[in-house]
Amino acid sequence: MSTLYIPNSIALANFDSVFKNNNFDFSDGKVEIQFHPKYVAMHPVGLVLYASLGDYFRKKEIETTATINPIKSIPYLQRMGLFSTLGYADPIVTEEHEETGRFIPLTRITTSDELAAFLKDIDPILHTTQDTSRTVKHVFSELLRNVLEHSKSGLRLGGHVCATYSRKKKKISIGISDAGQGILEGMVGFKRFATYKEAILNALKPGISGTTPKLGGTQENAGAGLFFTKCIAQSTRSHFLIYSGDSYFKLLIRPSSERIKFNANPEDDYATIKDSLPFFQGTVVGIDIHIEDTTAFNELMQMIGDSYRASLNKMKKDYYKRIKFS
Amino acid sequence: MKIMIQEYCGSFAENKDQARDIRDNHISRILELSDEVVVLDFSGVDSSTQSFIHALISSFFQKLGEKALQRFEFSNCTTAVKSIITTVINYSLE
Numbered sequence: 001m002s003t004l005y006i007p008n009s010i011a012l013a014n015f016d017s018v019f020k021n022n023n024f025d026f027s028d029g030k031v032e033i034q035f036h037p038k039y040v041a042m043h044p045v046g047l048v049l050y051a052s053l054g055d056y057f058r059k060k061e062i063e064t065t066a067t068i069n070p071i072k073s074i075p076y077l078q079r080m081g082l083f084s085t086l087g088y089a090d091p092i093v094t095e096e097h098e099e100t101g102r103f104i105p106l107t108r109i110t111t112s113d114e115l116a117a118f119l120k121d122i123d124p125i126l127h128t129t130q131d132t133s134r135t136v137k138h139v140f141s142e143l144l145r146n147v148l149e150h151s152k153s154g155l156r157l158g159g160h161v162c163a164t165y166s167r168k169k170k171k172i173s174i175g176i177s178d179a180g181q182g183i184l185e186g187m188v189g190f191k192r193f194a195t196y197k198e199a200i201l202n203a204l205k206p207g208i209s210g211t212t213p214k215l216g217g218t219q220e221n222a223g224a225g226l227f228f229t230k231c232i233a234q235s236t237r238s239h240f241l242i243y244s245g246d247s248y249f250k251l252l253i254r255p256s257s258e259r260i261k262f263n264a265n266p267e268d269d270y271a272t273i274k275d276s277l278p279f280f281q282g283t284v285v286g287i288d289i290h291i292e293d294t295t296a297f298n299e300l301m302q303m304i305g306d307s308y309r310a311s312l313n314k315m316k317k318d319y320y321k322r323i324k325f326s
Numbered sequence: 327m328k329i330m331i332q333e334y335c336g337s338f339a340e341n342k343d344q345a346r347d348i349r350d351n352h353i354s355r356i357l358e359l360s361d362e363v364v365v366l367d368f369s370g371v372d373s374s375t376q377s378f379i380h381a382l383i384s385s386f387f388q389k390l391g392e393k394a395l396q397r398f399e400f401s402n403c404t405t406a407v408k409s410i411i412t413t414v415i416n417y418s419l420e
Contacts, residue, residue, distance in 0.1 A: 112343045115341075116336070116340070120336065130372070134406055137340070138340075138373070141338075141377070142376075216417070219388075221377070222376065222384065224377070296405075297373065298409035301406070302413065305412070309420060312417060312420070313420060
């Protein structure tokens with residue numbers, strides 16, 4: 001029997017903790033889910049990761065059992081919907097507190113209409129300024145539409161989203177995931193990508209859409225969604241992580257004294273890029289947004305848009321990759 | 327010819343399926359069949375996404391170039407919507 005070990009702390013800064021004692025190899029068809037025996041502090045990125053692993057188990061008809069000890073973190077994990085999403089009964093009886101301004105529990109989005117309804121409902125939950133609300137909704141929309149359009153996770157499964165708000169840290173943390181085909185397969189217009197790492201790094205570049213090899217995308221997709229999302233995280237000096245297959249890209253935090261620069265090439269970012277990780281079938285995105293640092297939404301869009309345009313022009317004029325060397 | 331975006335998309339215009347519908351079934355027809363200016367009225371729309379505005383108008387600006395500026399009018403836009411429309415048109419015209 002394989003084991004899925006859930007560690008005591010999962011955040012974007014220490015995301016590698018999800019790989020502790022785990023190889024994500026569930027090929028023997030049976031999995032025992034083990035929680036850390038003392039406590040589990042979990043960023044939404046962890047919640048959505050496990051929610052999508054649950055979907056993967058269902059798709060592959062992998063039998064699971066879970067050992068849930070009476071740890072302090074159970075009310076949080078339960079209220080965020082982790083146990084029910086994994087197909088388990090809630091372990092304890094709790095009084096459900098109002099979500100307003102505090103969190104969005106694990107929510108499954110399977111259609112465009114469900115996404116529209118979700119975005120309509122979250123305004124009172126976000127309970128923040130109009131500019132921050134616009135920024136957060138932009139992130140939700142771009143990332144969840146990516147899931148619906150590119151993941152091929154299936155109409156029944158779709159993707160997962162959840163979020164928390166820390167009043168003390170003035171930070172909104174978001175996780176979005178799917179158990180679909182992953183970014184490498186999703187880059188159908190780019191059959192030349194050989195690895196997940198290469199596919200992820202290119203998906204983050206402005207003007208590269210998975211649907212076409214044409215720079216600047218199609219009339220449906222500009223290849224800008226992930227670039228805009230990464231820039232939003234950068235603009236508030238926050239973490240951003242994208243993990244698919246055996247690779248991830250994680251944006252690190254720059255000190256506030258440094259000027260923010262939106263790089264076209266994610267390899268120029270202050271970031272950690274890893275491959276040869278335990279293989280995750282699907283895609284997970286985590287992002288933090290510090291609401292005190294949120295630039296007015298219109299200025300932010302203008303700044304990122306200018307950067308997108310300049311980068312695209314530069315890339316179009318960079319003929320190096322199109323010259324046939326033999 | 328005026329198209330009220332809020333009637334299709336509500337106060338947060340992000341649904342690309344609806345953008346595609348407005349583009350293919352309304353804007354394209356107006357541009358093909360008449361010389362009228364297409365007025366996209368964003369009254370009641372607080373914000374939008376780059377993907378929505380791209381799906382809505384980018385193809386016309388890529389195809390017609392600067393002439394498209396004479397065929398479109400964007401009315402009652404918030405500063406947020408204005409910034410996204412400007413961004414999309416700027417990169418579509420390059």
